[in-house]
């Protein structure tokens with residue numbers, strides 16, 4: 001039996017990120033048997049949020065998949081209960097029936113087609129290498145600051161889980177170029193899984209990979225009002241290096257805030273609209289060969 005037999009392809013975890021929603025609907029209407037040994041299922045995760053064209057109804061669905069949350073009693077919050085339903089359908093997280101969950105997202109940041117991986121293992125490293133080989137413009141983002149199971153993301157209810165994060169695309173908007181990138185990325189990943197199952201992955205070369213560091217908040221005054229914006233040097237092209245001493249914020253008073261510390265950073269999720277509420281300006285990453 002192949003190691004990765006069941007794959008769930010998920011769209012609409014965030015209801016205003018349209019690429020995944022439209023791609024999943026397309027694939028539901030035109031089912032394709034990609035590979036004989038792989039069973040695909042298609043899921044639109046947050047139907048209410050999709051109908052309302054909003055990220056979520058009560059709370060962010062993609063932060064509700066902590067084991068503690070999934071074990072807690074019923075809640076008044078729509079997404080908390082929805083997480084439990086999806087956990088039963090795709091997971092459960094402690095003993096997943098689904099071998100791989102591919103959760104499709106859009107970002108308003110100019111991150112291009114980005115593969116987000118949550119664990120450093122052969123399966124994911126070879127996936128990253130295979131993807132870069134067939135789609136050189138793809139970015140690889142490794143978020144392994146906590147163990148896989150401790151992440152709150154929907155995709156972690158699968159035995160393995162990844163996110164496709166593609167932008168820049170405004171919320172509630174759908175761009176043909178982003179759709180095409182997403183479709184292409186998904187096909188390459190499915191091709192990789194097939195090769196992995198057959199133990200036929202071609203020889204690979206290390207690829208540039210970004211490893212999540214921390215989130216950086218906007219500069220604020222004592223009344224929690226923003227007093228500066230992300231510096232123009234960081235805009236319109238995430239993952240561009242910023243060296244120590246270079247500006248990261250353009251302050252309203254005309255001054256600049258410079259990068260402190262001792263290492264170059266690779267900002268991403270720059271100005272992400274969904275993170276405005278929590279005052280997150282961008283995330284940092286290190287770059288390494290994986």
Ligand SMILES: [Zn+2]
Pocket residue numbers: 013014017104105106
């Ligand atoms: Zn999203």
